[in-house]
Amino acid sequence: MAVAKKEATSGWEWRMRVDNETLSKVMSPEEGPYMISRVLLGLKERMFSKPLNFLKKAWDLACNDPRKVIHCLKVGLALTAVSLFYYVRPLYDGVGGNAMWAVMTVVVVCENTVGATLSKSLNRICGTFLAGFIAVGVHWVAIQAGEKSEPFIMGVSVFILASAATFSRFIPTIKARFDYGCMIFILTFSFVSVSGYRIDKLFDMARQRLSTVFIGTSLCIIISIIICPIWAGQELHTLITRNMDKLANSLDGCVAEYFISNEEDSTGSQKGCGKNLLGYKCVLNSKAPEESMANIARWEPAHGRFNFRHPWKQYLKMGTEMRGCAYCIEALNGCISSENKAPEHLKTRVSNICLELSSNSSSVIKELASIVKTMKKSSSIDFLAEQMNSRVQGLRNELKFLPSLVTPETPKEAGNVQDSKKTKENSVGLASASLMEIVPLATLTSLLIENAARIEGIVDAVEELADLAQFKPVADDEHIEDETMKTLQRG
Amino acid sequence: MAVAKKEATSGWEWRMRVDNETLSKVMSPEEGPYMISRVLLGLKERMFSKPLNFLKKAWDLACNDPRKVIHCLKVGLALTAVSLFYYVRPLYDGVGGNAMWAVMTVVVVCENTVGATLSKSLNRICGTFLAGFIAVGVHWVAIQAGEKSEPFIMGVSVFILASAATFSRFIPTIKARFDYGCMIFILTFSFVSVSGYRIDKLFDMARQRLSTVFIGTSLCIIISIIICPIWAGQELHTLITRNMDKLANSLDGCVAEYFISNEEDSTGSQKGCGKNLLGYKCVLNSKAPEESMANIARWEPAHGRFNFRHPWKQYLKMGTEMRGCAYCIEALNGCISSENKAPEHLKTRVSNICLELSSNSSSVIKELASIVKTMKKSSSIDFLAEQMNSRVQGLRNELKFLPSLVTPETPKEAGNVQDSKKTKENSVGLASASLMEIVPLATLTSLLIENAARIEGIVDAVEELADLAQFKPVADDEHIEDETMKTLQRG
Numbered sequence A, B: 001m002a003v004a005k006k007e008a009t010s011g012w013e014w015r016m017r018v019d020n021e022t023l024s025k026v027m028s029p030e031e032g033p034y035m036i037s038r039v040l041l042g043l044k045e046r047m048f049s050k051p052l053n054f055l056k057k058a059w060d061l062a063c064n065d066p067r068k069v070i071h072c073l074k075v076g077l078a079l080t081a082v083s084l085f086y087y088v089r090p091l092y093d094g095v096g097g098n099a100m101w102a103v104m105t106v107v108v109v110c111e112n113t114v115g116a117t118l119s120k121s122l123n124r125i126c127g128t129f130l131a132g133f134i135a136v137g138v139h140w141v142a143i144q145a146g147e148k149s150e151p152f153i154m155g156v157s158v159f160i161l162a163s164a165a166t167f168s169r170f171i172p173t174i175k176a177r178f179d180y181g182c183m184i185f186i187l188t189f190s191f192v193s194v195s196g197y198r199i200d201k202l203f204d205m206a207r208q209r210l211s212t213v214f215i216g217t218s219l220c221i222i223i224s225i226i227i228c229p230i231w232a233g234q235e236l237h238t239l240i241t242r243n244m245d246k247l248a249n250s251l252d253g254c255v256a257e258y259f260i261s262n263e264e265d266s267t268g269s270q271k272g273c274g275k276n277l278l279g280y281k282c283v284l285n286s287k288a289p290e291e292s293m294a295n296i297a298r299w300e301p302a303h304g305r306f307n308f309r310h311p312w313k314q315y316l317k318m319g320t321e322m323r324g325c326a327y328c329i330e331a332l333n334g335c336i337s338s339e340n341k342a343p344e345h346l347k348t349r350v351s352n353i354c355l356e357l358s359s360n361s362s363s364v365i366k367e368l369a370s371i372v373k374t375m376k377k378s379s380s381i382d383f384l385a386e387q388m389n390s391r392v393q394g395l396r397n398e399l400k401f402l403p404s405l406v407t408p409e410t411p412k413e414a415g416n417v418q419d420s421k422k423t424k425e426n427s428v429g430l431a432s433a434s435l436m437e438i439v440p441l442a443t444l445t446s447l448l449i450e451n452a453a454r455i456e457g458i459v460d461a462v463e464e465l466a467d468l469a470q471f472k473p474v475a476d477d478e479h480i481e482d483e484t485m486k487t488l489q490r491g
Helices: A002-010 A029-064 A066-087 A089-109 A114-144 A150-168 A172-196 A202-226 A232-264 A280-284 A287-297 A312-336 A344-374 A381-405 A417-431 A435-468 A476-490 B002-010 B029-064 B066-087 B089-109 B114-144 B150-168 B172-196 B202-226 B232-264 B280-284 B287-297 B312-336 B344-374 B381-405 B417-431 B435-468 B476-490
Strands: A012-018 A021-027 B012-018 B021-027
Touching: A029 A066, A029 B150, A066 A089, A066 A202, A066 B150, A066 B172, A089 A114, A089 A202, A089 B172, A114 A150, A114 A172, A114 A202, A114 A232, A114 A287, A150 A172, A150 B029, A150 B066, A172 A202, A172 B066, A172 B089, A232 A280, A232 A287, A232 A312, A232 A344, A232 A435, A280 A312, A287 A312, A287 B287, A312 A435, A312 B312, A312 B435, A344 A381, A344 A435, A381 A435, A381 B435, A435 B312, A435 B381, A435 B435, B029 B066, B066 B089, B066 B202, B089 B114, B089 B202, B114 B150, B114 B172, B114 B202, B114 B232, B114 B287, B150 B172, B172 B202, B232 B280, B232 B287, B232 B312, B232 B344, B232 B435, B280 B312, B287 B312, B312 B435, B344 B381, B344 B435, B381 B435
Parallel strands: none
Antiparallel strands: A012 A021, B012 B021
16 A cells, blocks of 8 residues: 555656666656666767777776886787797797697796796796606506506596695795796696506607797797886885885875965865875785785896895885884874864964974985985985984973973962963963864874884884895995905905 | 904804894804804704795695685596596597697686686686687688788787787776686687698687587586585675674774773783784785685675675775774774873773773674674664764763863862862872873874774675665665565566
């Protein structure tokens, strides 16, 4: 009954699903044509606007990072080059019909960065070689055991080795470095041991597979290193320094917006960091890319300013410390955009020291970014860190000094009438500020102090990097130690 | 000179690298044998302790998650099963020498979760089919163009399509769902178009490849669904609810540790959350696994309590809100372990209301976890959220009330002498607390309030999920709407 009544009063009721949100729409029958035009519009959107939008996104992607386009052309080039093995007959006869393994190797191994290509290549070569070696051994044992038990032995060995290799892919250290190699191991072992039962020319097959894999990988490595190489190490290095700059800008901007914009326009507009100040959010989310890049970078040879065994792991440590900082800025941002505003006179009191501390903190981060960028030790970082700490102490003192204004003033202490009056005004002003009003400011200062402590963590991590990677200029006593070592080695 | 002098005074100087940390050690020549025993010890460690340690880790991994072992056995089983195509002659003759493609498919497609296996299988089938179709078309065009231009046309088409497909792998939406399909597309297209030049039985080859791929994928899908299936959707669901519980425990524990342990033992021991209270750190780092699982889960058919188009994207939204909460708890943790301690009498004043708020907040999160776990709408969540908000208001009022104690007390207001004395004591007690001392407590309260606001974000996200996934019990008015729909459809 209730249903019928509802229907009678509301005409037709349409329910359609638009972008995952259920939207109930009540409309009269006269609106039918409008509905049809809506459907046509939706159809048009699906047919034209969406693909156009997609193409536009792809175009933007290409414009933003032309190296991606270059990588695509490199893959096309490598594939066309490897096709030569099919088109040119002498080469074709050389590696036999197995040339398609070279094609497959190129498709699978060609990665965006040199490190990833190298890692996959080496994994593929090692996996193929090891599996082929073991498979031939198992095959030999199976033949010795007699024709009847041969398929049984081969089957069991495939089962055991495939299971074991699959399990090893779950172990974190192996997953990080040799995941692809394990897969190739399983693949090659199954191929060779299973084919061994049929094909008599087992050694020939193993040799051919290895040679084609070798041709494919060397082609990929050469192309990826010669034509516009993208080094994972360089990318990681750039990511970290860019993130440091973003952190510094966010920190500076957030605190400045809280204190300064409020002084200039007290229109009570919505608080919170502007869009260009949200850079710290990139730092929050960069754990996964950092880790994958550090894993890849360790495969890369010396390139640019980086040696072969550049301490890439240290970059992860720096990243972790930077995230600690970013958590602080996230909380800072939350506190700045909170509803409770601190009273103006209190804000003005700590405004200068807070701004100084935040600009000092951000200049420490910027200096660290420049140390990492230039790979040179800085003489000013100790001074800047020292200055930051003294600013922290200054802020603490300022906060300690504040309550003296709230102590019930005793007339005995007042020197002259005017002074006493002034102090009284201050006292009343502060007393009228409830603790609730002080809370956002207290939070801000506390987070700024905490943030400074975390920045020291970054300083330590960068200094460790400078030691490990032997950044110049080197301190004098290290010179002496190096000399001592040389003298000892000569002696 | 300086070097020689240093050498003379300090005997020998050894510098060795231990665990990435340079350690300089000065020792006299008499310590030589000790050095040798150290080297032997190090050798022993490398030869025995490290591999043993590795095996122990692997064993722990297997014990912690036996499903991983089962997955390994499943891969072994699938591979042994597919080997049958080689061992049993009738089957072998059926699919020709291409049976190794089935082996390859099994190795590559067999993944830990059903969704990943399905996603790779479908990607492989579609990629193979599409590429084969296009390759045959291009081959036909090339034949029409004459024998001379054939290799040229084929080469150019490989170059263009391989580049385009590689580029499409950079586009985020395609990367998330069809990355593997694009690779298979490039692979198959290169194979077929390049082999087409040599092998005349092109259609036969394409048919055989498709059939072997089909055999391999169906075998993998059947095994992964039948034997102890691991559903990515279920895993994501469990991860989110477990993370919610961890958040609740961390929040509860941190605040309790700050207030309660201090009351019980004032020995001034190191503050900071205990190890079991650091669960929120898991939430900070779970963005990448959540995203990959949500991507995989959308491929899965209906399983357990989840429908085919379960709103997995909503889980990502919940995850984001939960991380917002975790950032707050991280800041809270930092403030709790800071050096500045609030004065006891102030702490005691807000202790109760803070503890109530934190336990209320954590019970809201726990209730949300239970909603998601049971997939049933809860009647108490609105009440709990309401209660949390009123606690927030209570805390605010408490903070607003506090400063009345610091206003310079005027004798007029005092009712009797004893009362006045008491108030004075309180006033003096508070006044002696510098703002610096109040800061950690103010930060704590401010973060608790901010945290409550963020928990409301989780509440909204969970309620959205409850609507999208139509959790029971449904509210009454929705019943009516459903009825209306049915009546309309009938009419």
